Amino acid sequence: MDVTLPDGAKLTVSEDATALTVAETIGPRLAKAAVAATVGGRLVDLSMPLHDGDEVSIVTLASEDGLEVLRHSSAHVLAEAATRVFPGTKVAIGPAIKDGFYYDFEFPEAVTEEALARFQTEMERSIKEAKPFVREEVSRERALELFEDEPYKAELIRDLPEGETISLYRHGDFVDLCRGPHLPDTGRIPSVRALSIAGAYWRGDSANTMLTRVYGTAFPSRKELDAHLERLEMARQRDHRKLGRELDLFSFHDEGPGFPFFHPKGMRVINALLEYWRAEHRAAGYEEIKTPIILDRALWEQSGHWDNYKDNMYFTRIDEADFAVKPMNCPGGILVYRSAQHSYREFPLRMAELGLVHRHELSGVLHGLFRVRTFTQDDAHIYCLPEQIEDEVVGVIDLVMRMYRTFGFEKVHLELSTRPEKSIGSAEMWEAAERSLAVALERTGLEYSLNPGDGAFYGPKIDFHIEDVMGRTWQCATCQLDFAMPERFDLEYVGVDNQRHRPVMIHRTVLGSIERFLGILIEHYGGAFPAWLAPLQAVVIPVADRHNDYAAEVVAALGVAGVRAEVDDRTESVGRKIRDNEMAKVPYMLVVGDREVEAAAVSLRSRAEGDLGHRERDDAVREVARGAGIPVPVLE
């Protein structure tokens, strides 16, 4: 029979050929590297019999598919190890995930991190024995019989739709319900590591049993595993909670769980960030407003938050009346809009607000600045005509991309989410809105993916995911069309026809939460902020006490030039001062001693490049000021 290869070439193989046969026919090296195959786009075992005309592609560990197979097989090996170490363990599910895999177990006893090493030993033993993975297809009855003592597997089997093929994978004594595919044998796992242990609910539902989840990862080589472990360690080193304390940026206290306290240095960073933010927004034609944090219950009833968001809100009473602390800025912003009549001539009306919101998050999900109970949204609401949506969305996308580039977030992934099942508004309204967003995306020429049915109930949206230096992604910016609020608040404008109309409302953020974005920046830069964001931009280091006066002059000159500068006049050695300021990640140091005082000069040192040598004093001030300035918006 003939099969087709990815390059279109035909290959003639025997009637009983498998994917492995194909790999062997192509070459011994490929046969050795092969771990699975795709047939007609479906990922299958190498041992899968082929049919005439199949499109066959051999999968190796070099591909994403290969990695997934490797990790899924590793999960099985982990389950084998876990049941061996703790007999009587019930197994639940064990999928491959980004960067690794996990397996959920119900252990007969409490299991802690100490068990990881034992799992590791057992896994390595299984790998050494190179046990073949054997696929077997069984009837539903047979499957239920086999997994009689495995309540979770039995539940999964019962939930499988009628007619679905039920397959098992066996390696050694271990059998698991599994769709596959798998590696040919356990010996094909080059490197695996049991990483951590934590609780997880069966099927993610807190009403269900709490299982014990063991996380692990596997890579095509020991070297890649080590590199991954190094990345994890690097991320630990860069943890913003650790750096935030070391750099004296912010703190948390038992008296306010989830409520960050910003220190002077943290506020310097935030203020620089906001200065840049305001410059960009001014350039993009936004006005800025500010609305109250506490507002009357009636407003929240009208906005729908009282019905839909109450569990996340904080409440208080003022003069016998119920008030709520705002979890979002839109209702307040709408009151500003409604405070006057509006004409189409004013549109598009772009009103930004750095709004402080409070949300009651579950205590267990709080996490440094990433998940807090109060934060500042860099919010904005754009009121416009339906035919202006497209231009406005393009404007938002441009603004977002421009600002992200400033922070070195070059890789941004855009996602268009469309109408969900439960939604308001007419079909044609949604269609038009989704089309506007899609057209706007096309106009920017940026790639994006579609997320059907994932929009908000009140309108479609575009989400932006940025990738930091460690390859982790974060959703920060969002751009949502909102049909609900204008309706609920009866928003109007007077059109060219002198009639009242409903404006379109666009809701968007760029940084998302200022606090969270700061956390992301801290980890992205490893605490070494670019000069314009650094809390302290320059330190002048006098060599001896007699140079203090001159050092003060240099600091004053830097200050006049807009540089956040200080003198380090401690009676310490120059080496010590440089070390301390280097640890504090100060971008510039200016050493002044006899030679510099004599020549009205400084010796310039940069955090990144070390000693830059002698400079005229004023040249140095200019050079530092240039490096320390807020980035200037450049409109295309």
Next chain:
RNA sequence: GCCGGCGUGGCUCAAUGGUAGAGCAGCUGAUUUGUAAUCAGCAGGUUGGGGGUUCGAUUCCCUUCGCCGGCUCCA
């Protein structure tokens, strides 16, 4: 919220069923220093809070608060 782990001076960490110790930071003094740590001395903790067991607890138990890891990337 739930499960597991943790909670010792500002920070990092040590110790033990018999009333806690180091380094860094801090303070004082000496040193006046040329590109990543000068030296000496001093001071600092009711071992997260409350309760219990015990002759005695920081160490054991309970409770509470906080922190850390995680809570479908679906066989």
